[in-house]
Amino acid sequence: MPTAIVTQSNGRLVHVRLVSEDTTDTTMPVEAINETTVLEDGVTSGEPTPAAQSGEATPEQLRSATGEVEATVKAAPNPIAPTPKEALWSAGSFIVLFVILRYFLFPKLKKGMDARYADIRSDIEGADTVKADAQSAVADYEKALAAIRVEASGRIDAARQTVDTERNAQLTQVNARIAAARAEADQQTAAARAAAQGQVAAAVAQVATMAAQLASGRAPDAAVVQAAVTAAMESAGSR
Amino acid sequence: MIALDFPEINSILVWKDIFPNFPFNKVALIAVLATLISSTIFLLAVRQSHKEAPKGIRNFAEMIVEFVEDGIVMQTMGKDGLAWTPFLLTMFLFIYLCNVPGIIPFFQMPATARMAVPMFLALMVWVIYNVTGIKHQGVGGYLKSTLFPPGVPKALYILVTPIEFISAIIVRPFSLAVRLFANMMAGHILLVTFALLSEALFQAKDKVLIPVGILPFFMLVFLTSFEVLVAFLQAYIFAMLTAVYIGGATHPEH
Amino acid sequence: MEAIARLVAAEATPAELKNNAAAASAGYAYGLAAIGPGIGIGYLVGKSVEAMARQPEAAGMVRTTMFLGIAFTEALALIGFVVFILLKFA
Structure with missing residues (x-):
C-alpha cells in the first residue's frame, strides 16, 4: 500500500x-x-x-x-x-577527422585501391592476351596437324596405289603363267586323249574287223569299220 | 504496489566534467574517441601493403569506403559526387562512432543524444549545401532553382515559393538534427527505463516480483540489439540525406 | 488515489498546476504525433516490400528510397518526441 x-x-x-x-x-x-x-x-x-x-x-x-x-x-x-562545450569539442573532433581523412589517409588508401584495381585490370588484360596467344597457337598447331594429316593420307593413298598396281601386274603375270600352264596341260590332255582315242579306235576297228572276218569270212571294208567305230564311240561318249 | 523512481532526466543526459575546471565531459570524450578510432583504423589500413588482396584492417577500411561510395554517393549523386566521398565518409564514421557508445558498457551514452553534436553537423551540412549550390549555379540561379521549381504553373508560385523556402532553409537542417538527436535520445531513455525497471524488479521486497524482472530484462536485451541497428541506420541516413541535399544543390532538376 | 489527485488539483500551487498540465499534455503530444507517422511508415514499407517482391532486381534502389522516405516520415514522430521532452522537462 x-x-x-x-x-x-x-x-x-x-x-x-x-x-x-x-x-x-x-x-x-x-x-x-x-x-x-x-x-x-x-x-x-x-x-x-x-x-x-x-x-x-x-x-x-x-x-x-x-x-x-x-x-x-x-x-x-x-x-x-545544446551545450557550447560539447558543440565545440565535437566540431573540433569532426574537423580534425575530416582534415586527416581528406588530405592524408583517404587519398593514400584510394590510391592504393585504384593501383590494385588497375593491376588487376592489367592482369586480366594480360591474361586475355596470353589466352588469345594460346588460342592462336592451338589454331596453328591444328592447321599444321590437318596439313600433315592430308599429306599423310595422300602418301598412304599413293603407296596403296603403287602396291595395288604392282599386285595387279604380278597378278596378271601369274594369271598369264597359270593360263599358259593350263593351256599346255589342256593341250597335252587333249593330245593324250586323242592318242588314246585313236589307239582305242584302232583296237576296236581291229577287233571289229576280226570279228566280222570270223563271222562272214571276208574282211570288211576298212572305211566302213572305221565309220562304225567312230559312230559307236561317239554315241558311247555322248551317253 | 511498487513505483519506479525514474531519475531526474538530466542525470542520464548531462555529464559532469571529467577533470575539474576543464570543460571536457563524457560527450566530448566520445567525440574525441570517434576521431581517434577512425583515424587509427585508416592509418593502420594505409600502412598495409596495397599490392596483394586486402586482409584484416585494410579490408575493413576498404569495405567502409566502398560502402560509402556505392551505398551513399553512387545512389544519390552519381559519378560526379565521388569527390564528396571523403566528406561523407567522415560524416558516416563520426556519427556512427558517436552513436555506438550508447550500447557500450561504461559509456552507455550516445554522444549524438546531446543536441550539440547533431546541431553542429546539421548546421555544417546546411552551410555546405547552400554554398555548393551558390558556387555551381550562382546566387540568382540557386535561388531560382530552389524557390521557383520548374514545371509549376505560374499562379501556384505564391503557394510553392514560401513552402520551398521554409523547407530548404529551415526544415531541412532542423529535421536533420532532430532526427538524429531524437532517435538516439529516445533509444537512450528506453534503455535506461528498462534497465531501471528490471533492476527494481530484481531487488523487489516482494519475492513474487523477482521472476517478473526477467521480462523487462529481455526487453532490454532486445532493445540493445535494436540500438545497434539504429546507430548504423541513423549514421547511414544522415550521410545519405547530406548527399541528397548536396546533390540537389549541385544539379537542379530541370 | 483519485481523491488525492483531486486534492492536489484543488490545493495545488499554480506552478504545480502548470507542471501537471505540462506532463499530461506531453503524453498527449507524443501519443498524437505517433499516429500519423505510424500509419505512414507502415504504408511506405508495405508498398516497398510489394515493389521489391514484384521486381527483385530493383530491390537495392527501392530499399534506398524506402530508407529516405522512412527518414522523412519518422521526423514527424520525432518532433513530437522532442515536444514531449520540452513540455515535460523544460
Whole structure:
C-alpha cells in the first residue's frame, strides 16, 4: 500500500508525494529539485534556494538522497539545449577527422585501391592476351596437324596405289603363267586323249574287223569299220 | 504496489566534467574517441601493403569506403559526387562512432543524444549545401532553382515559393538534427527505463516480483540489439540525406 | 488515489498546476504525433516490400528510397518526441 506524504506550510498544502512502503525517501518539495542550482564542476551555487532556506533540504542532502551518480543538475535543466562545450569539442573532433581523412589517409588508401584495381585490370588484360596467344597457337598447331594429316593420307593413298598396281601386274603375270600352264596341260590332255582315242579306235576297228572276218569270212571294208567305230564311240561318249 | 523512481532526466543526459575546471565531459570524450578510432583504423589500413588482396584492417577500411561510395554517393549523386566521398565518409564514421557508445558498457551514452553534436553537423551540412549550390549555379540561379521549381504553373508560385523556402532553409537542417538527436535520445531513455525497471524488479521486497524482472530484462536485451541497428541506420541516413541535399544543390532538376 | 489527485488539483500551487498540465499534455503530444507517422511508415514499407517482391532486381534502389522516405516520415514522430521532452522537462 502506498503512503501519502503531505507537506504543509502555513496551513497550505505544498507537496503531496506517494511512496511505496519500502522507500526510505524523505519528503522533498518539487520546487527544491526544480530550483536547486548545482554548478557543473560540482560546486553548489552560493545562494541556497528559498526552499532550501526553509530547511527542507540542502542541495547536498538532495543529491545524496536521490543517489545521483555523476549527474549534474543544471540551473535551467533543459535536456535538449545544446551545450557550447560539447558543440565545440565535437566540431573540433569532426574537423580534425575530416582534415586527416581528406588530405592524408583517404587519398593514400584510394590510391592504393585504384593501383590494385588497375593491376588487376592489367592482369586480366594480360591474361586475355596470353589466352588469345594460346588460342592462336592451338589454331596453328591444328592447321599444321590437318596439313600433315592430308599429306599423310595422300602418301598412304599413293603407296596403296603403287602396291595395288604392282599386285595387279604380278597378278596378271601369274594369271598369264597359270593360263599358259593350263593351256599346255589342256593341250597335252587333249593330245593324250586323242592318242588314246585313236589307239582305242584302232583296237576296236581291229577287233571289229576280226570279228566280222570270223563271222562272214571276208574282211570288211576298212572305211566302213572305221565309220562304225567312230559312230559307236561317239554315241558311247555322248551317253 | 511498487513505483519506479525514474531519475531526474538530466542525470542520464548531462555529464559532469571529467577533470575539474576543464570543460571536457563524457560527450566530448566520445567525440574525441570517434576521431581517434577512425583515424587509427585508416592509418593502420594505409600502412598495409596495397599490392596483394586486402586482409584484416585494410579490408575493413576498404569495405567502409566502398560502402560509402556505392551505398551513399553512387545512389544519390552519381559519378560526379565521388569527390564528396571523403566528406561523407567522415560524416558516416563520426556519427556512427558517436552513436555506438550508447550500447557500450561504461559509456552507455550516445554522444549524438546531446543536441550539440547533431546541431553542429546539421548546421555544417546546411552551410555546405547552400554554398555548393551558390558556387555551381550562382546566387540568382540557386535561388531560382530552389524557390521557383520548374514545371509549376505560374499562379501556384505564391503557394510553392514560401513552402520551398521554409523547407530548404529551415526544415531541412532542423529535421536533420532532430532526427538524429531524437532517435538516439529516445533509444537512450528506453534503455535506461528498462534497465531501471528490471533492476527494481530484481531487488523487489516482494519475492513474487523477482521472476517478473526477467521480462523487462529481455526487453532490454532486445532493445540493445535494436540500438545497434539504429546507430548504423541513423549514421547511414544522415550521410545519405547530406548527399541528397548536396546533390540537389549541385544539379537542379530541370 | 483519485481523491488525492483531486486534492492536489484543488490545493495545488499554480506552478504545480502548470507542471501537471505540462506532463499530461506531453503524453498527449507524443501519443498524437505517433499516429500519423505510424500509419505512414507502415504504408511506405508495405508498398516497398510489394515493389521489391514484384521486381527483385530493383530491390537495392527501392530499399534506398524506402530508407529516405522512412527518414522523412519518422521526423514527424520525432518532433513530437522532442515536444514531449520540452513540455515535460523544460
